[in-house]
Amino acid sequence: xxxxxxxxxxxxxxxxxxxxxxxxxxxxxxxxxxxxxxxxxxxxxxxxxxxxxxxxxxxxxxxxxxxxxxxxxxxxxxxxxxxxxxxxxxxxxxxxxxxxxxxxxxxxxxxxxxxxxxxxxxxxxxxxxxxxxxxxxxxxxxxxxxxxxxxxxxxxxxxxxxxxxxxxxxxxxxxxxxxxxxxxxxxxxxxxxxxxxxxxxxxxxxxxxxxxxxxxxxxxxxxxxxxxxxxxxxxxxxxxxxxxxxxxxxxxxxxxxxxxxxxxxxxxxxxxxxxxxxxxxxxxxxxxxxxxxxxxxxxxxxxxxxxxxxxxxxxxxxxxxxxxxxxxxxxxxxxxxxxxxxxxxxxxxxxxxxxxxxxxxxxxxxxxxxxxxxxxxxxxxxxxxxxxxxxxxxxxxxxxxxxxxxxxxxxxxxxxxxxxxxxxxxxxxxxxxxxxxxxxxxxx
Numbered sequence: 029x030x031x032x033x034x035x036x037x038x039x040x041x042x043x044x045x046x047x048x049x050x051x052x053x054x055x056x057x058x059x060x061x062x063x064x065x066x067x068x069x070x071x072x073x074x075x076x077x078x079x080x081x082x083x084x085x086x087x088x089x090x091x092x093x094x095x096x097x098x099x100x101x102x103x104x105x106x107x108x109x110x111x112x113x114x115x116x117x118x119x120x121x122x123x124x125x126x127x128x129x130x131x132x133x134x135x136x137x138x139x140x141x142x143x144x145x146x147x148x149x150x151x152x153x154x155x156x157x158x159x160x161x162x163x164x165x166x167x168x169x170x171x172x173x174x175x176x177x178x179x180x181x182x183x184x185x186x187x188x189x190x191x192x193x194x195x196x197x198x199x200x201x202x203x204x205x206x207x208x209x210x211x212x213x214x215x216x217x218x219x220x221x222x223x224x225x226x227x228x229x230x231x232x233x234x235x236x237x238x239x240x241x242x243x244x245x246x247x248x249x250x251x252x253x254x255x256x257x258x259x260x261x262x263x264x265x266x267x268x269x270x271x272x273x274x275x276x277x278x279x280x281x282x283x284x285x286x287x288x289x290x291x292x293x294x295x296x297x298x299x300x301x302x303x304x305x306x307x308x309x310x311x312x313x314x315x316x317x318x319x320x321x322x323x324x325x326x327x328x329x330x331x332x333x334x335x336x337x338x339x340x341x342x343x344x345x346x347x348x349x350x351x352x353x354x355x356x357x358x359x360x361x362x363x364x365x366x367x368x369x370x371x372x373x374x375x376x377x378x379x380x381x382x383x384x385x386x387x388x389x390x391x392x393x394x395x396x397x398x399x400x401x402x403x404x405x406x407x408x409x410x411x412x413x414x415x416x417x418x419x420x421x422x423x424x425x426x427x428x429x430x431x432x433x434x435x436x437x438x439x440x441x442x443x444x445x446x447x448x449x450x451x452x453x454x455x456x457x458x459x460x461x462x463x464x465x466x467x468x469x470x471x472x
Contacts, residue, residue, distance in 0.1 A: 119278040295398075
């Protein structure tokens with residue numbers, strides 16, 4: 029792949045703009061009279077990327093709907109309701125404010141499969157030498173279109189409409205799936221992202237007693253020392269009796285704090301699998317995780333006669349394995365959880381509310397303590413090439429020899445940043461010596 033990583037296209041925002049990547053993506057998607065929805069996160073440069081993307085989309089005959097700022101799962105839901113041909117989310121998800129990216133959904137809000145993504149990636153690559161034309165959005169009239177309730181369209185130019193009401197439609201959809209959570213104490217870290225205010229509003233609408241931090245949208249602060257990538261910040265603020273939820277910048281993942289301790293995606297998968305089995309909805313008895321999922325999750329699921337299937341890291345890989353195995357539940361320890369009986373993609377708010385549903389039904393959340401895991405990054409300008417390098421491969425072999433029967437080693441190229449990611453799992457509660465040896469292998 030030239031552009032797409034584990035979850036769409038992602039880079040420093042100025043690099044994307046200078047390389048005309050949004051324009052080329054738009055041009056690649058613009059063929060035929062397709063309906064294409066575009067949403068963006070709260071980053072200050074997302075509107076600039078949106079503009080360049082629209083210029084690319086205008087090279088063909090696509091009908092373009094601009095939905096403004098929306099969480100990623102809200103865009104996917106809106107694309108499903110409106111039967112869009114494609115939807116593009118402008119976001120860098122959990123990355124820092126100077127990053128941005130483009131996530132592409134296919135027909136009716138479904139994630140692109142590997143073949144579709146590869147074809148789109150190749151199309152962008154073959155056009156990379158094209159010049160950016162000075163395309164102008166003019167003011168030609170547009171015909172009225174039939175819309176879902178709550179949505180309105182405002183023409184702003186030739187084939188371009190601004191869509192209003194998408195967030196409200198998504199909110200109603202989420203609320204329709206859950207009962208009341210009266211009196212439940214919830215603390216929310218919205219990461220200054222797309223769920224700022226919205227998540228708090230939804231919890232409160234269902235009767236929860238909500239406290240919130242980082243609950244104002246701010247492009248320069250999104251994910252900075254907050255949200256799902258800084259769960260310790262939320263854990264330090266928790267009060268007795270509260271359950272905490274930390275979201276990422278675009279809202280497609282959530283992590284929890286339970287009894288004052290981090291409750292990661294593996295714990296969430298265990299809790300949701302327990303409820304689904306009790307309800308008779310886990311008919312295949314498979315749950316999909318990744319190579320980074322804790323071996324403790326595998327053990328806890330096996331105790332309930334549920335098998336853990338592992339995919340490569342990345343929600344698209346999780347989803348592909350779910351579809352091939354017939355599983356309705358899968359996810360990553362990062363909090364990206366997919367429940368196919370309720371949504372076609374990861375949804376942080378849906379995940380959080382489903383966890384409250386488990387607590388309400390079972391009386392408590394299952395205890396979960398993962399095996400110790402060390403994760404670190406090795407800088408590499410080309411992560412995939414670095415792993416193939418003979419000297420680096422020798423380091424991997426040496427580290428595997430150290431781990432042997434004491435744990436697991438996972439080495440993979442990052443799909444979003446210039447790093448090789450290394451993870452070492454230890455099957456005992458005394459991991460320090462093992463972890464230190466492994467770190468020395470890669471940095472000596």
